[in-house]
Amino acid sequence: MTRLVQSSPQTDAYLADCDRLVTARSATEPSWLRNLRRKGIEHFADAGFPTTRDEEWKFTSIAPIADRHFAPAHDGQSGLTTDRVESWAGALGGYRLVLVNGAYAPQFSVGGLPAGVHVSSLRSILATNPAAVEPYLGRFAPPDRQAFTALNTGFLQDGAFVWIPPGTIIDQPISLLFVSASPETASVSHPRVLIVAGDRSQVRIVEGYVGPPGQEYFTNAVTEVVVGSGAVVDHYKLQRESQRACHIGSMYVHGTRDSTFSSHSIAFGGALVRNDIIAVLDGEGGDYTLNGLYLVDGRRLIDNHTTIDHAKPHCGSHEMYKGILSGHARAVFNGKIIVRPDAQKTDAKQTNKALLLSDDAQINTKPQLEIFANDVKCTHGAAVGQLDEDAIFYLRARGLDLQQARDMLIHAFAGDVLNRIRIEPLRKSLEEHLLSELPAAGGPANQQ
């Protein structure tokens, strides 16, 4: 790993950091991993950070990430208490794996697992049984296509690995909690998650990203989900990073015959947030649901890019993203649906709605349908609006105060997404969190 393209001062520092990582680890890691890593960092070196001239990043300037250097996060010395981690994790039951600054933190990890189910840090499986992950790692998240995924691959060293054996049904959720906490320096972690759900297995997975309020850091996460035939995977991503953090998260989902996958992407935190979901329906009879809810205020920005790739016939996809914007917040939604020539009888539905609580909030929303088959049903709809003043008056005329009325309407707006969350304590805590985070009535968001 000597080839370092001196492309720009922005990328140089990352290349140097990566070089150090490679030197430190090359003795112990398998060659396929070294190759994967090299592909990633080379692509990053060639392509550099995306700019707004790039169609995929048109509305999202990543200058807050590119214009400074985030040092690799160090494990330990985080000063975290168990109470703190517990409060972030919530009482969801089930098994919990915690990583701090991208590294496994056994002291915060709890719970038991059913026989045969494997959940561990990625680092430990790479050390003990790399053959278990080799067929999957980097296969659905190509190291050479998207800059941040490439960067993550270049720095790939730890994260989480979940393996559900065929036919296994787990009713308790598996939580993967990624904590960023490095008060001294603005640092970056590149957590990597690999979830392999065997044929006919069923599992609920909660991926959480958190950090102490006010801390500046950068999380660059990549998740790969492999859904076996007849498997049912219910995936929750809760992004509650510090309001000054940058979060780039890319999830790659690959499902074979009769696979059912639902994603619930809840984003409350972060100063600059970009979520990509690339979901491929690569077997007949697949059914995917992508739901999202984000809450963004101040001068924060949240960008959700989703791609649903219908590669085989007789698959359905349902997508519903909802955003609540206030202050000077900005949001981007780009929903791409590809229907390949083979994928007849596709039934795809996409809905995107945004609620603007202030005049200065702004959303750019774009459906992007690329349909190459003729016998398909594809619908999409987008709506951007304010709270219904008539509804507010109606509620007030019945005795609710302005705050209650607004909360009730916002809660109803978010309900389409929150009501589909099947982990009861999680749904409850998100509802409470939503209401506590809403801008107060009579505040700037309410001025006419």
Added chain:
Amino acid sequence: MTMLEIHNLHVRVGGKPILQGIDLCVNAGEVHAIMGPNGSGKSTLARALSGHPDYQVTEGEVSYEGRDLLAMDPEERARDGVFMAFQYPVEIPGVNNAYFLKAALNAIRTHRGQEELDAIEFMALMREKSTLLEIDPSMLTRSVNEGFSGGEKKRNEIFQMAVLEPKLAILDETDSGLDIDALKLVANGVNAMRSPERAIIVVTHYQRLLDYIVPDVVHVLSGGRIVKSGDRALALELEDKGYGWLEPEAAAAAPAAKA
């Protein structure tokens, strides 16, 4: 005892003067009917009394139980016992009817210094009141007014009134869109609430409703003013002759219209 006293009320909507000096006095225990042609300002009066922010009072006073009603927020009015049944109840997707009504009732009870009702007590109350108005229980679990027929919306308004037990109820065209059976149900619901402590203002186009809810006083609103008041017989006369015969009086009573 005087419950509501309106003096020289002027109201503008969207910059346009609509009410041009309303005087009205309603005592506890009374039922007043307000009739008048389309666009005469009946709903404007109802909305101004319930505190709609778009309805700007430019002149006049309203006292409710001796307090300055116009100084109160809409929710304060509601909590103090003012209720308006909307002419066009708004649909609120995603807000469960029963959940909403429980929140409203408890806001009002808390304001009155009463304990909040728990889920069981509330359900019992809902059952009692919905039976009275023959409300289908499924309506309670649906979103507020969403997908309700015109008649169901009106019945839902009266149902809410029955649950919230206001002191002053203003019913804005609650009879329109109701078939005769529904009209009787609604009238029964309203009559069941008549009491010496309560006043009811019924806004309607049709004498028909007044066969079932018999008013003490009938007012005719035209051109933003009350041009005539009388007893029940006035309603029958209006039914017979329409509003045309009142026009000269209206014109005489109104100040010269400004462009």
